[in-house]
Amino acid sequence: MQIRIESRSGREVVKGGLELPDDATVADLQAAFHAKIKKFYPSRQRLTLPLGPDQKKATVLESSKKLSDYFSKTSKPVVVFKDLGPQITWTTLFVMEYLGPLLLYPLFYLFPQALYPWAVNSQISANRHDYQFYALLAWEFHYAKRILETLFVHRYSHDTVGYYFLLKNCTYYWGFALVISYFLNNPLYTPVSETQMLVGFGIFAVAQLSNFYTHLILRNIRPPGSKGYFIPKGFLFNYVTCANYTTEIWAWIGFNIATQTLMGWVFIVGGATQMTIWAVGKHKRLRRTFDGKDGTVKYPRRWVIFPPFF
Template identity: 55%
Template sequence: MKVTLVSRSGREFIKGGLELNDSATVADLQEAIHKRTKKFYPSRQRLTLPVPSGSRERPVILNYKKSLKDYCDGNENTLTIVFKDLGPQVSYRTLFFFEYLGPLILYPVFYYFPVYKYFGYEEKRVIHPVQTYALYYWCFHYFKRIMETFFIHRFSHATSPLSNVFRNCAYYWTFGSYIAYYVNHPLYTPVSDLQMKIGFGFGIVCQLANFYCHIILKNLRSPDGSGGYQIPRGFLFNIVTCANYTTEIYQWLGFNIATQTVAGYVFLVVATSIMTNWALAKHRRLKKVFFFYLSNY
């Protein structure tokens, strides 16, 4: 079988194309491309079928598990494929680890070290119980996230663009420092003990519920991340489509009830906006794939 590779502009990507066995899979083609151009390892490649000029149809993305013959017309022994370079890639575990590591390290810096003297405040400060509990709560949350990344989450996509590491780290690390600065500030005014207990108590329940939601999602996929789209069932998923996002939002609400800072609520609003968009997108996708799906998002 002869495979012709072209760019989206129609320019031939590998001169003369590639000759492969008739039984070759898309994965075999990706390896062949990698051998010819070392820079383009398989996870950096996006292979699609050509779209007729002027068509608004989305291109068909080739599944690495399928045979190339599955994408041929009739008995043809030639295939034209559009190649796109996705750029440098990193695994999702690497991405999540670094974005969560920042807040886990930066927050304690504001609690334990005399950083406020560099902002014009005296080194001595009174540490309120709520600030200590906030530290424990915060560190537990991000430690939990890192552990889930390595031992719970199963990813449908193997990699993410390297640029997402810088974008996501900027988001998490900046907000982590922003919140830590004000919660641990020498002039911080604590809420009442009752409000603190309600906030942290509610937040811990939501964190545990969030963990259980991730267990449910884990069981929907095989260890290699395959399995396609499936409808989550059980627990809070019987009420909302993305119970994992719901519990994530509420656990941050609990943190903010207990600590009550503008920085914390700004983060809550931004995070809620982002996760709401994700939830709506997933809800629409499930309704499209499963026409009988009627759950609320």
């Protein structure tokens, strides 16, 4: 089977195409492509079929399928290639974005003399509150948990992601870690009442444990190496499509109730907005995939992310 690989503009990417056995898989094609052009390793390749006359979205070739699933023996196979750019694993991305907050936040608590040079030592010690220490413990627990979940719990439907996301995500998480810690550990920080602190950290603790449980549920419904979509069931997933995001949002609501900084609220508004966009997309995909037609299961009626509002 002779495969022509071209760019979206129609330019031939591999001169003369690639010759592959009739029973070759898409993964074999990716490996042969990589052998010809070394920088285009398989995870950097996006291979699709050419768009049909009335087709708006291209068909992506799945690496596990055979080329014969897409092309007949009499056809002249053409594959459209898009360079996804340099890739990193999801594990690397998440560890890096969470490691920053874990290490940066404690600096303002541990070294106030160096980072608040305008404050004299007596002012720093007189204005140090127990609540700031509790906030430090909560913050460190959260990001240590996220790193451990990344290493030992999460499974991903895709192996890699573009380097761009490393820069974007680290800028968000590391930047907010610095500004939240700066204001929360500031000698001029005014703590909330004890009741508000206890309520806030109580919400945080319950939400964190619930969030961990939702991640275990998601892990257990996705067998190792599996692709595609699954319907999560059990616990809060019986009511909310993205219960993992719901509990994440509530954890940060609790943290901000207990600590009450402007930048903390800005952080959760930004995070909740992004999670809501992801949740809407996932909810639509699940409803589209499990539409109850042709013998498929119908996706149950659920809230998207934040009952009873959305």
